[in-house]
Amino acid sequence: MQEPPRPEHLRFAVLATDTVLITINNGELLVRLVGVNRPPHFVDAKGLPGGLLHPHETAEQATVRHLTEKAHVDASKAYIEQLYTFSNVDRDPRGRVVAVVYLALIPWEKLSAIEKTDTPESWWAPVTQAKKLAYDHDEILAVALARLRSRITYTTLINKLMPREFTLTELEHAYESILKTDLDKRNFRKKILKLGILAPLPHKKSGGRFRPAQLYRFASEKVTEIEVL
Amino acid sequence: MQEPPRPEHLRFAVLATDTVLITINNGELLVRLVGVNRPPHFVDAKGLPGGLLHPHETAEQATVRHLTEKAHVDASKAYIEQLYTFSNVDRDPRGRVVAVVYLALIPWEKLSAIEKTDTPESWWAPVTQAKKLAYDHDEILAVALARLRSRITYTTLINKLMPREFTLTELEHAYESILKTDLDKRNFRKKILKLGILAPLPHKKSGGRFRPAQLYRFASEKVTEIEVL
């Protein structure tokens, strides 16, 4: 097989970043998507936010910039960690693009009203419905979710998705929505409290027509490695 | 501060791979190093094997090629997994180079006589003595060792460093040399055997002037995620 000819400026690999930006709203895991219109390959398509690296910025800086420019979310408030670098030769039909992909997490609470808004350019989609994405973004999303699932079981990563104050039930629901399993309420509480990563707050959350719930916060902002579940 | 001018062909990021190739010989963790001579920055220096991507190869293919060309080790026999992508703007003083770094593991047993040989071009060094490497390779090696340490505790990754047949004591020593801890012999045996990842062989290893040891092999070539230690 002969390689089809490519324009000279695309012959060598070009560096890009893509970002899987995740949040939780109402116990539902959401991912930020953007519209993709790149005829002839992608028309009225959707994908993950991303773009090329500038010559003098790191991949992580490029990620933050593209989230702002394309996803319209201020990523300086988000937690970002590198996920994987995708270098398949044909992952972009227009030319050779290698993508350094980041996983970004942000609590719904930290988003501004505008950032919560869905527009035709960029919007929040339930991860279960983020399918048929452009390029290799279906694969990237799958890798990101697998990593997220794995990491929350042995690190305190979930705190990057939780609001500052939350009840134990809300925390349990967050785990359940990511892991897609049911947890035992009593055992979950015993375990998570024994870890000592939570601090109780002096006030409770009332508002439902039921008993007020004790509020907690994470004792540290840091993501540390301890067996959580 | 003004950026120093750079030659035009280096203004955009160039893609490279570097590889941390690890083996174990005599219970000692070794890493493959190569000579680095890039005046004026690096003279008579040492570093990890690596190099630029060709336009039509993936990063992983480039890693295998560079291991052959520069480290003189046939990497098609090695286990390779992506480690991290380093994109600091100044990691290479000659220009903008982004490196996709791989962790590669190979049992000493699988190396040919030539591949075991040390030359001024490429050699095996105890990881404890691989210091003052060129570029950001000290940092890369540290990340690689941390990853290796972490992964062997919750996956069966160590089998990619073991010979086909080994005794339980040899396996225990492999864990100990990577983790830099002592393990309890009786507890280690109980645990590793209960996991069911090892299969006893019909023969024993004699040769010392002491009791012959039962030989084992890994039941599967695959690296799977189970709590090992």
Added chain:
DNA sequence: GCAAAAGTGTTTGGCATACACCCATGA
């Protein structure tokens, strides 16, 4: 018989799991 490494068992405590009912609140 001795040096060297192989091989083996028990006790203890802590932790995971399974499981069901009462409590506080607002409507």
Added chain:
DNA sequence: TCATGGGTGTATGCCAAACACTTTTGC
């Protein structure tokens, strides 16, 4: 008073951790 989610304890079994001596072999 009722509907709703908040909050709690116990019994069981498994597993991790600590710990020392006997066995087999070659010299």
